[in-house]
Amino acid sequence: MTLRALLSLLMEDIEIIETNRYAKDLKQMRRGSYNWAKDQEKLNQVLAFLRKGIMPLKEFNAHKMGGGKHWELHIGSPRSNWLLFYDYFPQDRQVYLLATGTHSTHDNILHNASLLDR
Secondary structure, eight states, X not given: OOHHHHHHHHHSOOXXXXXXXXXXXXXXXXXXXXXXXXXXXXXXXXXXXXXXXXXXXXXXXXXXXXXXXXXXXXXXSTTOSEEEEEEEETXXXXXXXXXXXXXXXXXXXXXXXXXXXX
16 A cells, blocks of 8 residues: 555544444434524534544543443543544444443443443
């Protein structure tokens, strides 16, 4: 592979794939959020990072969940209650958005990450 081809590949956006569970969770967040416009901007910022292949570890307290298979991050700030669960496949240039919500709505996921398996 030439250097030009490699640079071209690196500059491409990563594909963001929404699972059905994520879409349902997001719809529920829109209905229940007191300030969806502000919250949506935070989510868009996170998705922009992911789309460019930047894993926002420190800014959003992103970390692997128990078992090390899935990722979790806090949307808005490291102490935020709004979570995004995702899988990142750098070799395929894909991010799967698995679920989103608060600690209380996703307590079962926090204790059993296998619930996110596709």
